[in-house]
Amino acid sequence: MLASAGPSAYWYLTRASGAVALLLLTAAVVLGVLDVRRASSPRWPRFVIDALHRNVALLAMAFLGVHILTSVLDSFASISPLDAFIPFVGSYRPLWLGLGALALDLLLAVTITSALRRRMGYRSWHAIHSLTYASWPIALLHGLGTGSDVKSSWLLACSALCVVAVLAAVLARAAASWRAHPDRSRVAIGAAAAFALLLALWLPAGPLGAEWARRSGTPSALLGRPHPVHGRRRAQR
Amino acid sequence: MSAYATAYAEPDARAQQPAGLPRLLAGARAGGAMTLERHEAVHGSLPAMHRRRGRAAEELIAEIERAGLRGRGGGGFPTATKMRAVAGARGRPIVLVNAGEGEPASRKDRTLTQTLPHLVLDGGELAARALGAKELIVAICESAHASVESMALALAERPRGVPRTRLMSVPARYVASQETALVSLANGGPALPTFTPPRPFERGVAGQPTLIANAETLAHMALVARHGADWFRSVGTAANPGSALVTLSGPVAQPGVYEIALGASLSSLLDAAGGLTARMRGVLVGGYGGGWIGPQQLAGAHLAEELLAPYGATLGAGVVVVLSEHACPVAEVARLARWLAAQSARQCGPCVHGLDAIAASLDHLAGSGARAGAPRRIEELAGLVQGRGACAHPDGASRMVRSALSAFAAEFADHLRYGACEDCLRASELPLASR
Amino acid sequence: MSHRLRVNPIACEAHGMCAELLPERITLDEWGYPLLDGERLEPELLEHARRAARACPTFALLLERERKPQR
Numbered sequence: 099m100l101a102s103a104g105p106s107a108y109w110y111l112t113r114a115s116g117a118v119a120l121l122l123l124t125a126a127v128v129l130g131v132l133d134v135r136r137a138s139s140p141r142w143p144r145f146v147i148d149a150l151h152r153n154v155a156l157l158a159m160a161f162l163g164v165h166i167l168t169s170v171l172d173s174f175a176s177i178s179p180l181d182a183f184i185p186f187v188g189s190y191r192p193l194w195l196g197l198g199a200l201a202l203d204l205l206l207a208v209t210i211t212s213a214l215r216r217r218m219g220y221r222s223w224h225a226i227h228s229l230t231y232a233s234w235p236i237a238l239l240h241g242l243g244t245g246s247d248v249k250s251s252w253l254l255a256c257s258a259l260c261v262v263a264v265l266a267a268v269l270a271r272a273a274a275s276w277r278a279h280p281d282r283s284r285v286a287i288g289a290a291a292a293f294a295l296l297l298a299l300w301l302p303a304g305p306l307g308a309e310w311a312r313r314s315g316t317p318s319a320l321l322g323r324p325h326p327v328h329g330r331r332r333a334q335r
Numbered sequence: 336m337s338a339y340a341t342a343y344a345e346p347d348a349r350a351q352q353p354a355g356l357p358r359l360l361a362g363a364r365a366g367g368a369m370t371l372e373r374h375e376a377v378h379g380s381l382p383a384m385h386r387r388r389g390r391a392a393e394e395l396i397a398e399i400e401r402a403g404l405r406g407r408g409g410g411g412f413p414t415a416t417k418m419r420a421v422a423g424a425r426g427r428p429i430v431l432v433n434a435g436e437g438e439p440a441s442r443k444d445r446t447l448t449q450t451l452p453h454l455v456l457d458g459g460e461l462a463a464r465a466l467g468a469k470e471l472i473v474a475i476c477e478s479a480h481a482s483v484e485s486m487a488l489a490l491a492e493r494p495r496g497v498p499r500t501r502l503m504s505v506p507a508r509y510v511a512s513q514e515t516a517l518v519s520l521a522n523g524g525p526a527l528p529t530f531t532p533p534r535p536f537e538r539g540v541a542g543q544p545t546l547i548a549n550a551e552t553l554a555h556m557a558l559v560a561r562h563g564a565d566w567f568r569s570v571g572t573a574a575n576p577g578s579a580l581v582t583l584s585g586p587v588a589q590p591g592v593y594e595i596a597l598g599a600s601l602s603s604l605l606d607a608a609g610g611l612t613a614r615m616r617g618v619l620v621g622g623y624g625g626g627w628i629g630p631q632q633l634a635g636a637h638l639a640e641e642l643l644a645p646y647g648a649t650l651g652a653g654v655v656v657v658l659s660e661h662a663c664p665v666a667e668v669a670r671l672a673r674w675l676a677a678q679s680a681r682q683c684g685p686c687v688h689g690l691d692a693i694a695a696s697l698d699h700l701a702g703s704g705a706r707a708g709a710p711r712r713i714e715e716l717a718g719l720v721q722g723r724g725a726c727a728h729p730d731g732a733s734r735m736v737r738s739a740l741s742a743f744a745a746e747f748a749d750h751l752r753y754g755a756c757e758d759c760l761r762a763s764e765l766p767l768a769s770r
Numbered sequence: 771m772s773h774r775l776r777v778n779p780i781a782c783e784a785h786g787m788c789a790e791l792l793p794e795r796i797t798l799d800e801w802g803y804p805l806l807d808g809e810r811l812e813p814e815l816l817e818h819a820r821r822a823a824r825a826c827p828t829f830a831l832l833l834e835r836e837r838k839p840q841r
Contacts, residue, residue: 134785134827135802145787145825220781220828530778683779684803719799725780 108172113245115165117256120241122158123205124260126151127234131267136274152212159209162202175320191315194243197236204233234264235293243314248305261297265290355570358578359554360594363450368485371492374453381457382560392465395560396422402564403576404556408433408549409622409652411575411640414556417546420536421466424544428466430498431521431540432459432473434482434550435505435512438622439766440654443580444550446592448475448482451554452489456500458553461560462546463498471500472540474517478507509623509678513726514547516680527680528726549652551580571597575639579650585657585764586613597650601628601636604655614660617742621651623671623765624731627664629742647738656765663758664743665750667765668736669697674767675732686729689720693736700747702755710740710747772810774834775819779803781830788831791822804831 129137129151134144166182169175177195181188183203186196208230215223242248242257268290272283304310312321362377363369369377400415421428432455436444447455459471475482483502490500503521505511511526514535520526521540539545548556555577559567568576575597581604584590588609595604601618605611618628618636626648628636636643640650658667676690693716696709717737720729740747750756775795777788784802794815797805811819823833 134787143787143790144785145790148787148825148827216829528780530780684782684784684801685779685799688801688803723779723803725778 106172106174108168109174111168112165112172113247115161115168116241116245117253119158119161119165120237120260121256122154122161123234123237124263126155126158127230128263128267129154130230131264131271133271136271155209159205162205166202189317190320191244194240194314198240198244201233201237201240204229204236208233242301242305245305246311248310261294265294356578356596357594358558359447359451359454359551359580368450368452368489369454371453371489374451378454378558379561381460381557392422392467395461395465398564399556399559402559402567403574404552404559404567405575406549407551407555407579407653409438409649411650414548414552417536417548418462418465421544421546424537426538426543428463428468429470429472429540429543429545430459430463430466430468431517431535431545431547432471432550432553433512433514433517433547434473434475434479435517436476436479436652437505437507437509437512438652438654439509440582440584440619440622440656441652442582443592443653445476445479445482447550447554447580448473448479449485452486453493454554454557455550456486456489456493457557457560458548458555459500460498461556462548462553466546468546469498470540471498472503472521473500474503474505474512474520476507476512477504509675510680510726510728513728515726517547518545527682528728530725551653572639572641574641579638579653581638581650581653581655583608583655583657584766585618586615586659587611587657595638598637598639598642601633601638601655604638605657611657616658616660616662617664618658619656619735620654621649622654622731623675624728624735625649625651625654626734626738627668627742628738629744632742647734647741649734659764661758662761662764663701663756664739664746665697665756666701666759666761667763668739668743669694669701670763670767671765672697672732672736675728675735679728680726683724683729685720685723689716689723689729690732692716693720693732697736700750701759702750706751706754710751714740772836773816773819774808774810774836775806775823776808776832776834777804777806778830778832781828783828783830785827787825787827788822791825792818795819796822 129147134147134151137147138144169177170179170182175190177188177190181190181195181199183199185199185203186192188195207226211218211223211226238257238260241253245253247253268286272286272290276283305314307313312318357363362373396415396418399418400413404414406412406414406417434444434448434455436442455473459473462468463471473486475486483504486502490502503517505517505520506526508526510516510528511520513528515529515531516526518535518539519529533539535545535547537544539547555567571577577597578594579597580592580594582592583604587605588611590608593604593607595607615630615633617630618633619625620628620636620638620643626643626646628643628646628648632646636646638650638655643649658664672690673694676694679686679690681687693713696713696716699706700709713736717733721733722730724730746756775792782803784798786798786802786804788804789796789798792815795807795809795811799805819833823831825831
């Protein structure tokens, strides 16, 4: 059974849908940060940008749903449905998978409140919507920490694109708001710089370093099993 | 800051007073609050009324309606109509006495609360009884320390808890004593205007229907309850009956708070204040958001809403500010506009941007930049901000500026052609410092 | 039954989508804030007005029904 098993179709689907979800989430975040007033043009009126932001976010949630479903169905890592929603209780890379669950929880709160925004009042809706600022970096770190093929170039390029896009959007918005809201702009730039620094320090020592699978909490029973990241198939027992 | 003297009616000066006056200021003495004992000696005791809403309550409201009493806080809204609206709304009403007086050129409300607290409290008590209100809130400007003290002492003299009364301190900002701002403050929020509906009469303090009445309005109510509607109407005009307090400032011998019969001429008020100490250039009536009367129209000016309306002016909260011949109207209007822009609650885009742009254009005319097209731009902006704020602040600024353009047309034309005049740099005659 | 549009000037933050979706009745001033004439809406514009009110991110544009007779 083991010898013939390559990575299952579920594993590929999980990886792909996760990457697409991250790209879509990034696009939604960029549109939200820039705000309809800055992201629009004569050919892209504001109401279109607004609808785009909403629809891209919903599409991201759809892909997120596929990502979670396939990760649970994938028999490789025994991720239970509960692990998808409750952070840090799983057996497979608990911290990094847990970040994914955390991001999911935050995004679910944002999605549900946006559906009910008319009933909520603007201020409470807006307060919860700000959780997206936290959900994006958490999702990114989850992807980099959990992915068993994190060293592959396409994935790294994808993540780099997402990081650059969001950082650029945040800096553009901070520059535009500098005069009207100097403290808010300063906080935004500080947070962006801190996150960039965090990535620069953590990536080489972490996922891109040696034996990440073991260090990140992959159960030892799985470490010997055939899997793309672990290279060639090991000898059978 | 100029010293304001309050005109108290001395018995021997009565011969000089118009018939029927003083009313509110009757028996008031300089240098002290009127005690409950003296108050009842001068005016008689408060008429007894049933505690609950009922026939006696409706009779009071009907009497106030017959008297034609209108709000003295600047809005001029018929008081009886307001009371009926509160009475008809669902909930347990609350009465809020507005003595916030955020207008720098007005001192009548602090005079009333400081020297005639029982008159104000009588009115508050009557209104509370008529509406079945259990709570009375007296809102006083935070800088009016003497008024707060006076009110607290007066409350101690009266029977406790009839109705349950508390004092509320209002920040010394222009928009803070706006009705919805007071409600917001009473509810624990900032003293900033809110969007309506719901208006305070439907849902105000603690979500209950709230009657917000100016301190002077309630003082008049206290006298109407004692002397009746016919007595009240015996002075004043048909559309605006009764007497009113005005705050007169500028180059007159005795600036201060005076009681006039509505419709009285501006010149009679100036005479009562001992006459002018310098020639008049113009008069601002209604407050810093009111209207200017220019030199040509001063002779025929009479102090009542319907008589000032043709000038684009309003009596408002009884503010009359005289501008002397030494001041430059353009420079003073520019300073006023800059002050009004700074007093914006900054909640509504058109007010924030519009008032700032008006002030900038006026600054240009008063010498600091390119003047071409400034009057046209000011007129355009004044139209653009009208009615586009949550409160009437931009409307007041618009009215003040537009009336200035018309009252001082010659001076504005001169500044457009020749730039700043020598009087532009003089110190301002208008009290603009925050209180 | 007539409908009118009204804007809550405190909530309004000049996103400007209302003017894009109902250009027949809403224009923007030089600072991006909406100018409404306050007149009653023609029935054929009602659906567009609803869409414009729904599009406002801060719920500042209000579509109000009144049963009062015309002024």
